[in-house]
Amino acid sequence: MDVIPLGPGFAAEVRGATLSDVASDDAAYAATRAAFEEHSVLVFRGQHVTDDIQLAFSRRFGPPEVTKVGSMGTGSHFVILSTIGPDGKAVPADHRQALRARANQLWHTDSSFKRVPALTSILSARIIPAHGGETEYVSTRRAFERLEQGLRNKLENCFAWHDYAHSRGRIAPGLASPEEQAALPPVCWRMVWRNPVNGRGALYLASHAYAVEGMDAAAGKKLIDELTDAATAPGTSYLHQWRQGDVVMWDNRATMHRGRPWPAHEARLMIRTTISATEADGVATMGLPSPQAAE
Ligand code: OGA
Ligand code: MN
Numbered sequence: 001m002d003v004i005p006l007g008p009g010f011a012a013e014v015r016g017a018t019l020s021d022v023a024s025d026d027a028a029y030a031a032t033r034a035a036f037e038e039h040s041v042l043v044f045r046g047q048h049v050t051d052d053i054q055l056a057f058s059r060r061f062g063p064p065e066v067t068k069v070g071s072m073g074t075g076s077h078f079v080i081l082s083t084i085g086p087d088g089k090a091v092p093a094d095h096r097q098a099l100r101a102r103a104n105q106l107w108h109t110d111s112s113f114k115r116v117p118a119l120t121s122i123l124s125a126r127i128i129p130a131h132g133g134e135t136e137y138v139s140t141r142r143a144f145e146r147l148e149q150g151l152r153n154k155l156e157n158c159f160a161w162h163d164y165a166h167s168r169g170r171i172a173p174g175l176a177s178p179e180e181q182a183a184l185p186p187v188c189w190r191m192v193w194r195n196p197v198n199g200r201g202a203l204y205l206a207s208h209a210y211a212v213e214g215m216d217a218a219a220g221k222k223l224i225d226e227l228t229d230a231a232t233a234p235g236t237s238y239l240h241q242w243r244q245g246d247v248v249m250w251d252n253r254a255t256m257h258r259g260r261p262w263p264a265h266e267a268r269l270m271i272r273t274t275i276s277a278t279e280a281d282g283v284a285t286m287g288l289p290s291p292q293a294a295e
Contacts, residue, residue: 001028003035007238010139010255011041019047019247023056033061036120037197040251041137041238047245049124051078051271054247058122058273062281065111065118065274070180072097079272083264084127093264096175101268103171104259106207107138107232109252110274113164113184113208117286118252119277125242127269132262137238141202141254143231144192156201158191159213159288160224167207188213188288191227193253196282202254203231204286213288231256253277 002015012035021028036042047053055077058064064077072080083098085091091098111118123135144152163186168175176184191212193204205228212220239260240248250257262268277283 001031003031003039005039006043007041007137007139008236009142010039011043011137011238012039013043013045015045017044019044019049019053019057023053023060029060036061036249036251037195040139040141040254041240042249043240044247044249045243045245047124047247049126049245049247049271054078054122054124054271054273057247058120058275061120062275062278065114065116065276068114068180069183070177077273079274081270081272082268084267084269090265090267098264099172099175100168101259102261103168103175103207105261106167106170107205107228107256107258108167108207109140109205109256110272111252111276112162112189112204112206113167113187115187116276117189117283119275119281120249120251122247122249122273122275124247124271125244126271127267128242128244129262129266129268131266132260133242133266133268134260135240135242135248135257136260137240137250137255137257138232138236139202139255140205140231141195141200142236143227143233144201144203147230152192152201155191155203155227158223159188160191160205160209160220161186161188161211161213162206162208163187163210164208166210170207186210190286193286194282195254196280200254203227204253205231205256228256253281 001017004013067073110121164184165176192201
């Protein structure tokens with residue numbers, strides 16, 4: 001297996017291994033896992049992807065999420081990102097499916113609004129528009145390491161609140177349904193996720209983050225906005241241009257991503273699997289210390 005760096009200090013292409021190799025071979029998994037911890041975004045090209053192959057690959061990294069209420073694929077291990085309507089044509093730009101695609105165009109990390117955050121997301125391209133529709137990534141590890149020491153020390157002990165309804169509300173009021181809001185109450189996470197394998201810290205930020213614990217609303221929002229701007233500064237991203245057969249996996253602890261627009265009349269279909277973070281991935285230290293624990 002060869003690992004070829006792609007982006008500005010993160011992201012790499014894996015060559016010489018298929019998803020099925022990684023699913024079935026311990027050595028291929030170990031090498032992929034090491035590359036994942038190091039590079040944060042891994043690209044596999046020329047894959048023959050089926051749902052079963054994608055899921056078998058994904059399961060290597062931990063327990064797969066069950067897709068939440070209100071998303072296409074609910075109750076399965078697959079999130080279906082599609083702008084194709086029941087008639088087989090692309091839905092209009094103001095359709096709920098299109099608005100949800102637009103919400104994915106805000107810088108975010110997946111599942112930070114869930115009770116259990118995600119280690120990694122695995123995304124495969126099934127139908128690709130002729131223009132646009134790229135996915136763009138930044139390293140929040142590199143971003144954290146660019147900050148000055150004093151701010152880094154402060155952020156180690158800051159916690160941010162994340163809410164799915166907040167990020168959806170930025171696109172259209174009520175885009176998160178009452179059912180989704182009831183299932184997904186706000187959650188609070190440490191703003192720095194330290195990787196247990198290499199000890200490197202990363203900003204844990206997303207479009208879902210709306211407040212900083214213990215700060216007034218305006219100051220918290222300002223801090224989140226400033227850190228997001230710093231993390232997504234020009235020249236720091238890797239832009240993935242999708243080709244048929246591409247699969248990209250990313251570390252939700254150490255990156256943010258956003259979809260890029262494409263012409264609304266062109267269909268796009270992507271399938272995602274998402275793996276929950278476990279104790280071995282450092283999740284235990286991420287929650288707000290409970291009052292009992294502080295005593
Ligand atoms: C995702 C996501 C963006 C895209 O799959 O989690 O945000 O480009 N996708 O489809
Ligand atoms: Mn996403």
